[in-house]
Amino acid sequence: MKKTKKIILTGDRPTGKLHLGHFVGSLRRRVELQNSGEYDKIFVMIADAQALTDNAENPAKIRDHILEVAIDYLSVGIDPKKTNIFIQSSIPALTELNMYYLNLVTLSRLQRNPTIKNEIKMREFENSIPAGFLTYPVSQAADITAFLATTVPAGEDQKPMVEQTEEIVAKFNSIYGDVLVTPKILLPTNENCMRLVGTDGKAKMSKSLGNCIYLSDDSETLKKKVMSMYTDPNHIQVSDPGDTKNNPVFLYLSCFADESHFAKYLPEYKNLDEMKAHYERGGLGDVKCKRFLINVLEELLAPIREKRAYYESHLDEVFDILKNGTKAANRQANATLKQVRAAMKINYFEDTSFLSDAKDHFKAVKQ
Secondary structure, three states: OOOOOOEEEEEEOOOOOOEHHHHHHHHHHHHHHHHHOOOOEEEEEEOHHHHHHHOOOOHHHHHHHHHHHHHHHHHHOOOOOOOEEEEHHHOHHHHHHHHHHHOOOOHHHHHHOHHHHHHHHHHOOOOOOOHHHHOHHHHHHHHHHHOOOOEEEOOHHHHHHHHHHHHHHHHHHHHHOOOOOOOEEEOOOOHHHOOOOOOOOOOOOOHHHOOOOEOOOOHHHHHHHHHOOOOOOOOOOOOOOOOOOOOHHHHHHHHHOOHHHHHHHOOOOOOHHHHHHHHHHOOOOHHHHHHHHHHHHHHHHHHHHHHHHHHHOOHHHHHHHHHHHHHHHHHHHHHHHHHHHHHOOOOOOOOOHHHHHHHHHHHHHHO
């Protein structure tokens, strides 16, 4: 029995630099998976075509962030020798697959997609929803299936999108035969990291909400953002008992701090549980907590900044990495598209039986 290859497909919209939410939601896991040696192929996509679904009138915004996102990838440890980084719009097969899949999905099903509903509300589209935006779960299905991806590392907000892909795969295979691979989402293991809150305490760190800490932020910017973070509004005096469950500072610490950080920067506590207990009973101030978080995040971001500085001064190298990764992605997507067209029996010029079948048909009609 032929062994199914383990393939990863994941990516991000190039609408801005990547932030800590991206890091804990998927980037950190991508690097771990890349270095695990467990996967046969890994594809990381810069989803510029998808970004245009709600930025069609501002293509320069997308163009300006292609290399920014690529540099973010390389700076966190995505290795082009192990991972193909590619540009979505440069893979024509994805557009064709998207067109075929649209016939397998109803409008009402797309309107029920929780992620789409939330994004429409956040962007205040109301009755002016771009059709491309409404149907981008189908575009994502094309992205995932084109590379026969078995695994999609992503944040919790992408779960409905992968579920939509599973439905499309099931319907396609039931009609045309067993061609497409059913993907599975790989969520962060830390619950707080599944949807990292913004610095303002809002439900999600988001570029459009302006509540992000970017991977490219310098030390001074990081310090300012952390020191201005939302905490517990009822924790007015240091002696007051505080809430850690809905406190962004502690939610961030749960994602980024480990015992080694406490040993280096806050040795009076062995771990986060001890620190939380002190804050909850009172006697621990927000400033002290924020300074500790700054140290933790600075340790994370310093080497990322160093790599970023290298790639920013070697843009030709980044360009070549994207070009080569896109070539590899095209080979895989074209191979899948060829299988899809054959299964749908629309490969007229490649199917040697097409003409003979047509002749038989016309002969039968005349009789």
